[in-house]
Amino acid sequence: MRDKFLLAYRSIKERRTRSILTVLGIAVGIAAIVSLMSVGYGMEEAITGELTGMADMISVMPGKIAGHAYVELGSFTDRDVKDVQRISGIKDITAMTYDAVEVEYRNERAPIFILGGDTKELGSFYVDPVGIKEGRWLRENDYKGCVIGDRVANDFFDEVIHVNDKLEINGAKFVVVGVFEKASTMYAADVDPHIFLTLRASQEVLQTDEVKYIMVRIYDIEEAEEIAEEIEEAINDNHGLDDFANAMTMGSMIEQIGDVFNIIRGVLVGIAAIALVVASIGIMNTMLMSVMERTHEIGVMKAIGAKSSDVLSLFLLESGMVSLVGGVVGCVVGVIVAKVISFGASAALGIEMTAVVKPEVLLGGMAVAMVVGVLSGFYPARKASRMSPVEAVRYE
Amino acid sequence: MIHTENLTKIYRMGDAEVYALRDVNLEIKEGEFIAIIGSSGSGKSTLLNMIGCLDTPTSGSVFIDNVNTASLNENELAEIRREKMGFIFQQFNLVHTLNAVENVALPMFFAGVKRETRLKRAEELLVNVGLGDRIYHKPSELSGGQQQRVAIARALSNDPEIVIGDEPTGNVDTDTGNAIMDILEGLNKEGRTIIVVTHDAEIAAHAGRTKRMRDGRVLD
Ligand SMILES: Nc1ncnc2c1ncn2[C@@H]1O[C@H](COP(=O)(O)OP(=O)(O)O)[C@@H](O)[C@H]1O
Ligand SMILES: [Mg+2]
Numbered sequence: 001m002r003d004k005f006l007l008a009y010r011s012i013k014e015r016r017t018r019s020i021l022t023v024l025g026i027a028v029g030i031a032a033i034v035s036l037m038s039v040g041y042g043m044e045e046a047i048t049g050e051l052t053g054m055a056d057m058i059s060v061m062p063g064k065i066a067g068h069a070y071v072e073l074g075s076f077t078d079r080d081v082k083d084v085q086r087i088s089g090i091k092d093i094t095a096m097t098y099d100a101v102e103v104e105y106r107n108e109r110a111p112i113f114i115l116g117g118d119t120k121e122l123g124s125f126y127v128d129p130v131g132i133k134e135g136r137w138l139r140e141n142d143y144k145g146c147v148i149g150d151r152v153a154n155d156f157f158d159e160v161i162h163v164n165d166k167l168e169i170n171g172a173k174f175v176v177v178g179v180f181e182k183a184s185t186m187y188a189a190d191v192d193p194h195i196f197l198t199l200r201a202s203q204e205v206l207q208t209d210e211v212k213y214i215m216v217r218i219y220d221i222e223e224a225e226e227i228a229e230e231i232e233e234a235i236n237d238n239h240g241l242d243d244f245a246n247a248m249t250m251g252s253m254i255e256q257i258g259d260v261f262n263i264i265r266g267v268l269v270g271i272a273a274i275a276l277v278v279a280s281i282g283i284m285n286t287m288l289m290s291v292m293e294r295t296h297e298i299g300v301m302k303a304i305g306a307k308s309s310d311v312l313s314l315f316l317l318e319s320g321m322v323s324l325v326g327g328v329v330g331c332v333v334g335v336i337v338a339k340v341i342s343f344g345a346s347a348a349l350g351i352e353m354t355a356v357v358k359p360e361v362l363l364g365g366m367a368v369a370m371v372v373g374v375l376s377g378f379y380p381a382r383k384a385s386r387m388s389p390v391e392a393v394r395y396e
Numbered sequence: 397m398i399h400t401e402n403l404t405k406i407y408r409m410g411d412a413e414v415y416a417l418r419d420v421n422l423e424i425k426e427g428e429f430i431a432i433i434g435s436s437g438s439g440k441s442t443l444l445n446m447i448g449c450l451d452t453p454t455s456g457s458v459f460i461d462n463v464n465t466a467s468l469n470e471n472e473l474a475e476i477r478r479e480k481m482g483f484i485f486q487q488f489n490l491v492h493t494l495n496a497v498e499n500v501a502l503p504m505f506f507a508g509v510k511r512e513t514r515l516k517r518a519e520e521l522l523v524n525v526g527l528g529d530r531i532y533h534k535p536s537e538l539s540g541g542q543q544q545r546v547a548i549a550r551a552l553s554n555d556p557e558i559v560i561g562d563e564p565t566g567n568v569d570t571d572t573g574n575a576i577m578d579i580l581e582g583l584n585k586e587g588r589t590i591i592v593v594t595h596d597a598e599i600a601a602h603a604g605r606t607k608r609m610r611d612g613r614v615l616d
Contacts, residue, residue, distance in 0.1 A: 003505055007494075014493040300489045303450055304503045304550065305478020307471050389477075390451040393489060 008318040011294070018286055023326040025282035026373060030330025030365045031337060033272035034357075038338035039345075040268050041356035044261040050129075050186055050352075051254050055221050056091070058228050060084070060214040060235070060247045073244055075210035076235065080245075083234045084214060089227050091217040094121035097202040098212035103195065104168040105157045112152060114169065114195045116202020121215060126180070130191050135163035135178035143201050147178040149192040156193075169195065170205045185349045216247075224249040276368060279326075280376040287319050287380035295387060302389035315381030316374060323373020327366040334365065397426040397589055398447055398558070402456035405442050405612075416442040418612040419456065424591060426557075429584040431600035432593045434609035440593040441562050443609070447591065448481055448560050449473045478507055482551025486563035488543040490535040496522060496546045497531040503553040521549035525579060541572035548579055559583055561592040565599050577602040 012019045063072040081095045096117035103112045115122070119138040127137045138147055146167065153161045161167070167174045174197075183191040203209055218227055228247035235245035291298070298311055338355035346353045403420040406413050416439045424430055424447075434440050445451040446458050449465055458465045460476065468476070477483070482503075490499045500518035501509075509517075522531050525545040535543055544564060551559055561580065565573030573596075581602055584590045592603060600606045608615045 003511055007505075010493045296489070297491050297493075300491060301502070301506070302474065303448075303477060303483050303485075303489070304506070305474055305554070306506045307474045309471075310506055388451070390445050393450070393485065 004314060004317055005321070008314055008321055011290075012318060012321060015290065015293075018289070019322060022283055022286040022322050023329060025279040025286075026323055026326025026369050027330035027333055029272065029276040029279035029372070030327050030369050031334035032275040033269070033368065034331050034334025034361055034365045035337040035341065035355075036268035036272055037265065037361045038335065038355040038357045039341050040261065040265045041358060041361075042338070042342050042353050043264075043345075044258070045356050046353040047186070047257055048254050051250050051257070055250045055254075056217050056219075056224075058216040058218065058224060058231065058247050058249050060216060060231055060245055062212065062235075062245060064243050064246050073241075074239070075208075075212055076214060076245075077211070077238070078209050080235045080238055081211055081214060083238060084216065084231050087227060087230050087234065089218050089220060089223050091219050092121070093217070094118045094215040095199065095211040096122070096213040096215065097199065097206055097208075097210065099206050101170045101195075101205060103156075105161060105165070106159055108157050108159075110156045112156060112195055113193065114146075114197055114202055114205065116197040116199045116205075117213075117215075119198055122196060125215070126187065126191055126196075130183045130187050131181040132178050133181045135176070137178055138196060138198055140198065142177060142198055143204075144174055145177040145198075146174045146201075147180065147196040148176055149180050149194045149196075150182040151192040152195055153179045167195075169197075172205055174201075184352075221251070224251055276372055280372040283319060283323070283373055284376040284379060287315070287377045288383070290318070291315070291380045291384040294384070295391075296393065298384050298387050299389045299391065299393040302387070303393055308385040311387075312381050312385035315384050316377055319373050319377025319381065320370065323369045323377075324366075326373065327369025330369060331362050331365050335362075397424060397428075398458070398460055398591075399423040400443075400446070400456065400458050403443070403446055403453050403458060404455045405439075405446065405451070406454045415612045417446070417453070420612075420614050422607065422614050424589060426589055427584070427587055429581065429590040429602070429604040430592070431603035431606045432591070432609060432614075433595055433597065433600045433606060435595060438609040439612040440595075440609055442612075443614075444560055444562050444591065444593055448483060449476050478503055479554055480556050480558055482548075482553070482556040482559045484544070484547050484551050484559065484561040484564040486566040488535070488540070488547045488567070490543055490546055490550070492535050495532050495534050496527060496538070496549075499535070499546055500549045500553055503550060507554050518549070518553065521552055522546070525549050541568045541575070544568055544572070544576055545579070548576065552583070556588070558589045558591065561590070563593055563595070565594065565596065570598075573599060 061070070062074050062076055063070055081093065085093050094117050096115060098113060098115050100111050101114050103110055119140050123137050138145060148161060161176055163176055163179060165176050167176060180191050197205065216231065218224060228249050231247040232245045236242060301311060335357050338357065342353050342355040400420050400422045403417055405417040406415055420443060432440050432443065446453055452466070460480070465473065491502065494502065497515060497518045500521050501514040504514040504517065519531055522528060525548055527542060527545055527549070530538060530542060535546070538546065559580065565576055568576065577599055580590050580592065594600055
């Protein structure tokens with residue numbers, strides 16, 4: 001057996017350029033699979049990881065999700081907030097207002113959304129993950145202070161807004177006490193285009209005691225779905241509607257994201273499969289060329305007594321070895337590419353993301369390389385083994 | 397040891413039929429050194445390929461040790477080629493990726509001989525044909541005469557009873573040709589049956605018996 005390896009190795013080495021090309025063909029296919037899968041897993045882990053940090057949260061909105069769009073049906077009232085507070089299993093609850101207002105800065109006006117709520121709670125949602133670039137976060141008694149997102153500070157007005165600059169919100173004067181950092185993709189939509197106020201200040205500005213959004217933190221994640229249902233019932237009762245409140249647990253969001261990732265992975269695997277088909281055509285082609293080139297050699301081997309099965313196993317061994325090397329190279333390159341892509345994506349999208357290289361992906365990649373290599377080597381190998389010795393020896 | 401009965405080989409080229417062999421009845425005795433001469437295209441190679449179990453006849457049969465080769469399957473034919481016969485070709489037909497000693501050891505490899513035994517014997521065989529100092533050379537690094545001697549060593553690798561040469565001197569100069577024939581004569585003296593095809597009467601003179609072919613027939 002060792003001798004067969006040596007023989008196969010010789011003929012691979014002898015045709016170095018072509019062997020390298022074949023190895024590359026397989027390696028590209030395997031690298032595609034490994035890197036796409038690893039990046040996919042990495043992305044999934046990055047996003048679900050961020051979400052699981054918030055697994056004890058239920059967000060309650062006055063509206064429903066129709067298809068993929070959110071339709072707002074109205075607002076919550078103080079009574080809704082109080083009723084939700086009474087449900088058992090809830091650790092704490094934050095009511096938030098959210099609406100468009102008119103903001104004036106140095107004689108320039110723009111419509112901007114404000115977000116008001118309990119400063120401690122809002123802070124724990126946004127300040128830790130995003131960070132404050134200038135100034136500080138709101139305090140409970142900052143009735144005339146506000147903190148602004150990155151786009152509010154830099155994009156919405158001709159002049160950049162800094163700490164201590166003054167804004168007029170719906171005619172009321174506010175001082176900017178802090179400016180957020182530019183947020184990562186996960187938080188960009190929540191933070192960058194918004195002005196943050198205390199709940200009291202925002203209700204004053206909006207001249208309402210209505211609430212647009214309730215954040216609930218619970219004690220036991222296991223109870224999340226139950227509590228979410230109780231919340232919906234309580235609020236729906238208040239409003240005499242069936243489908244008014246929408247309480248979403250992070251768990252259900254994670255599940256939804258998981259579904260999305262299954263689809264993404266399916267697509268990635270499809271792409272990789274195409275790459276592999278191309279690679280296997282490449283192997284078959286090079287192995288066929290190898291057979292044609294060596295018609296003579298095969299004939300000689302048969303003339304001096306090689307059985308068809310000897311020739312078959314030699315050629316299969318050859319394509320097997322090429323595929324093995326291709327598989328290993330593919331796995332290594334795939335892992336490197338996955339790391340580079342994740343690094344680039346982290347930098348570009350602002351997500352904390354590392355490629356997740358699962359051993360089963362590597363093993364699968366190797367297995368696919370071997371199967372593809374040996375299968376596509378089989379036809380040429382059989383063709384070689386069936387060659388008649390005279391025909392081959394005559395062929396000069 | 398070998399005889400043919402009405403051995404016929406027809407090649408079809410489109411509509412035309414080429415009779416490469418017509419009703420050849422030939423007997424070769426054990427330990428004989430026979431030369432078959434004839435002009436190019438007379439069917440010499442075709443006859444050797446039949447005797448050497450490389451090709452199958454259109455009709456008629458080849459008997460080796462009274463076994464009709466037509467009754468053997470592919471693996472049994474391969475075994476005959478491997479164990480009973482040694483082939484020497486006009487174009488040497490060495491495997492160019494392997495060096496001299498590996499080429500010589502190749503038939504033993506297919507016979508399942510252990511690596512150490514195989515390489516040792518291959519080296520001895522190369523020494524015997526005067527190539528003891530060239531055992532690690534690739535065919536491309538050897539002259540025609542040297543390549544043919546490697547091919548002879550390879551033919552002897554599994555210690556065959558029969559050595560078959562298809563114009564073994566066709567691609568070498570006269571002196572080398574005579575040296576090769578001397579080696580074959582030596583092998584004959586060891587008791588091996590030697591069958592050589594040539595179109596050169598001088599070369600044929602080394603043989604104990606000469607048969608002439610013309611148009612696919614063996615003349616008396
Ligand atoms: N594979 C083949 N296909 C067609 N014709 C062939 C083939 N092999 C040999 N022949 C023909 O058979 C005849 C005998 O050929 P061959 O045995 O090679 O002659 P020799 O070896 O005496 O020169 C020639 O006419 C040759 O053209
Ligand atoms: Mg000939």
